[in-house]
Amino acid sequence: MPIVRDQWYVAAYADEVTRTFLARTICNEPIVFYRTQEGAPVALADRCVHRRFPLSESRLDGDKIVCGYHGFTYETDGSCSFVPGQDRIPRTARVASFPVVEQDSFIWVFIGDPALAEQREIPRAPWLNKDSGYITSCGMEPIRSRYSMLVDNLLDLSHETYLHAGYIGTPEVAQTPMTTRVDDDANIVYVSRHMDGAECPPFYARSTGIDGLIDRWQDIEYHAPCLYLLHSRVAPEGVKPNDDGTDPQGNHLEVTYAITPETDNSVFDFWAISRDFAKDDDEVTEFMRKNNHTVVMQDVDALNILEAVIDKEPEGFQELSIKIDEGGLAARKMLKRMSEAAGAA
Numbered sequence: 001m002p003i004v005r006d007q008w009y010v011a012a013y014a015d016e017v018t019r020t021f022l023a024r025t026i027c028n029e030p031i032v033f034y035r036t037q038e039g040a041p042v043a044l045a046d047r048c049v050h051r052r053f054p055l056s057e058s059r060l061d062g063d064k065i066v067c068g069y070h071g072f073t074y075e076t077d078g079s080c081s082f083v084p085g086q087d088r089i090p091r092t093a094r095v096a097s098f099p100v101v102e103q104d105s106f107i108w109v110f111i112g113d114p115a116l117a118e119q120r121e122i123p124r125a126p127w128l129n130k131d132s133g134y135i136t137s138c139g140m141e142p143i144r145s146r147y148s149m150l151v152d153n154l155l156d157l158s159h160e161t162y163l164h165a166g167y168i169g170t171p172e173v174a175q176t177p178m179t180t181r182v183d184d185d186a187n188i189v190y191v192s193r194h195m196d197g198a199e200c201p202p203f204y205a206r207s208t209g210i211d212g213l214i215d216r217w218q219d220i221e222y223h224a225p226c227l228y229l230l231h232s233r234v235a236p237e238g239v240k241p242n243d244d245g246t247d248p249q250g251n252h253l254e255v256t257y258a259i260t261p262e263t264d265n266s267v268f269d270f271w272a273i274s275r276d277f278a279k280d281d282d283e284v285t286e287f288m289r290k291n292n293h294t295v296v297m298q299d300v301d302a303l304n305i306l307e308a309v310i311d312k313e314p315e316g317f318q319e320l321s322i323k324i325d326e327g328g329l330a331a332r333k334m335l336k337r338m339s340e341a342a343g344a345a
């Protein structure tokens with residue numbers, strides 16, 4: 001699956017971008033991230049135009065980057081304001097600058113034609129904001145696999161029953177049919193699975209304090225290509241939200257993943273889990289962080305193995321898809337359409 005260009009991607013958590021350079025490759029583009037003295041995030045191509053020295057290995061002079069090799073000096077828009085040994089600055093002395101936006105505790109970067117950045121809306125994950133009323137545990141894992149495998153993985157949660165048995169998986173997840181809906185105008189795939197009277201996995205029993213069977217809803221909203229949201233509701237069996245939308249007995253987990261290709265064969269897995277229950281309980285926070293990290297690492301290990309398998313396999317292996325793959329297949333189709341549209345632009 002080709003990387004979809006002309007799109008916004010999560011490059012980092014907001015607190016990773018500081019006055020010290022962060023070098024990160026996003027969609028095959030080596031980029032240096034930093035903040036101006038006023039705190040605005042900046043993203044520039046991480047290669048000096050002179051002899052390619054990485055700007056991330058250079059130094060800041062106020063808001064400018066002074067190349068660590070021969071001193072070419074770059075402004076925050078990528079233009080060059082100084083070259084050594086001559087007054088005339090060559091017209092082509094500039095590095096690409098990428099549109100960046102700080103939103104919902106992420107630094108988003110636009111990959112593709114910068115002129116299109118404003119037309120593309122950045123999807124929201126408001127619960128990640130500190131004042132949202134949610135408590136968030138989060139992290140990021142690099143995976144040595146093509147990004148489409150992480151999309152497949154997240155769009156089909158039936159694997160929870162097997163890969164994550166004992167954590168978030170119970171038999172009902174794989175047994176319960178799901179519904180899939182595609183919004184091609186907004187580039188969103190929705191996948192829902194509502195399990196009524198389900199076994200409560202240990203992960204939720206511990207954190208919600210519910211003892212007995214639960215109604216467990218998983219509503220996925222995949223904003224292709226980068227942002228994946230899983231709205232998860234856990235309530236005692238038979239307890240429904242009120243007609244006005246309030247849901248005092250429901251426990252809500254907003255699970256956010258940002259799926260950011262690093263290269264064609266590697267992906268950054270930004271994960272965050274935000275809850276609106278047991279908010280003052282630090283033990284639950286630590287439990288959530290540890291458990292979710294374990295679950296994420298189970299996926300990371302599986303995808304690393306899969307990429308190695310695909311890498312070595314002879315041409316022509318035919319996958320077999322079944323019902324549970326509906327969401328994943330819809331996402332693949334959408335990504336293909338989007339990458340073709342970007343390629344044609």
Ligand code: FES
Pocket residue numbers: 048049050051052053067068069070071072
């Ligand atoms: S490589 Fe940057 S100034 Fe020469």
Ligand SMILES: [Fe+2]
Pocket residue numbers: 153159160163164295299
């Ligand atoms: Fe998983």
